[in-house]
Amino acid sequence: MRNALPLAGLLARVAAVGLLLALPGCSAAAGSDSIAGRDSLVVGVKADQPGLGLAGPGGTFRGFEVEVGRYIARHMGASRVGFKAVTSENRERLLDAGEVDLVLASYSITADRSTKVTFGGPYYVAHQDIMVRRGDDRIRTVRDLAGRRMCQAAGSVSTERVIEGLGVRTGLVPAPSYAACVDRLLDGGVDAVSTGDLVLAGFAARSRAxxxxxxxPFTEERYGVGLRKGDIDGCEAVNxxxxxxxxxGSAQRMLRVWFGSTGLRLTGSVPEFEGCS
Incomplete structure (x- = not known):
């Protein structure tokens, strides 16, 4: 009977430690919830952005971000890598719902988005530029967008950088995606499309004439890998x-394959990471 109280105290202490480990944010819980080391991963990519992510026959996807996503998933330990189409509007929702594990979809890292997802990377630092119809020489710099019709792709922050960040007043014409924006540019519905140069380069390459x-270029677009909020282990594995x-040299090879013929000045050094938090 002399050992009863010490034993009871020991059991209570063990129970308390187990409760702490079960609480959100503790290392044991964080590790078990992480995508790091999983055998199967689903990568969210765009389906309508040539050069970055484009859907093909039979549910296949092609593009720079598709290749980068596959490379990252494989090096995180996944033997099976699948892809699912995402849009700028539904990226966070599909991550939260567990329908995708990683998102590589011209996903610029911003302070607001970082409150909703954890970002690995960036895997590339693009520069925001402007695309116009060939022969239209009215727009030479971002300031020339004043008074022009600029397309606003749903869920994108690129137009905010022009209007709110630089104070350039344009007439915004909404569209569901950048593919739709390009269609509007081609048919004369807008005067310009402005976003990251990798996005623009893919479309320009298809409609060179x-x-x-x-x-x-007038700003930077730090393209990050979106993960579910709080997956620090996964973020570190991504980085x-x-x-x-x-x-x-794999990144440089992929950049040359998809954008080497576009004339863009491509960056081949490791981007400075945001840090996992």
Missing amino acids: SLRIVNA KAITEMYQT
Whole structure:
């Protein structure tokens, strides 16, 4: 009977430790909820952005972000990698619902978005530029967008950088995606489309006779890998994979394959990471 109280105290202490480990934010829970080391991962990519993510026959996807997503997932330990189409509007919802595990979809890292998801990377730092119809010389810099019709893709922050960030007043014409924006540009419904140069380059390459990039970059677009909020282990695994991707020359090869013929000045060094938090 002399050992009863010490034993009871020991059991209570063990129970308390188990309760702490079960609480959100504790290391044991964080590790078990992480996508790091999972055998199967689903990567969310765009389906209508040539050069970055484009849906093909039979549910296949092609593009720079598709290849980067596959590389990262494989180096995180996944033997099976699937892809699912996402849009700028539904990226966070599909992550939260567990329908996708990673998102690589011209997903610029911003303070507001970082409250909703955890960002790995960036895996590339693009520069916001402007695309116009070939032969239209009225727009040479971002200031020339004043008074023009600029397309606003749903869920994108690129137009905010022009209007709110730089104070350039344009007439916004809404569209559901950048593919729809390009259609509006081609048919004369808008005067310009402005977003990251990698996005623009893919579309310009397909419509070389009709569209051109102004080549007057004015901001940076840090394309990050979206993960469910709080997955620090997954974020660190993503950053490790991105570092290896650049150090082995894989990133540079992929950039050349998809954008080498566009005339863009491509960056081949490892981007400065945001840090996982």
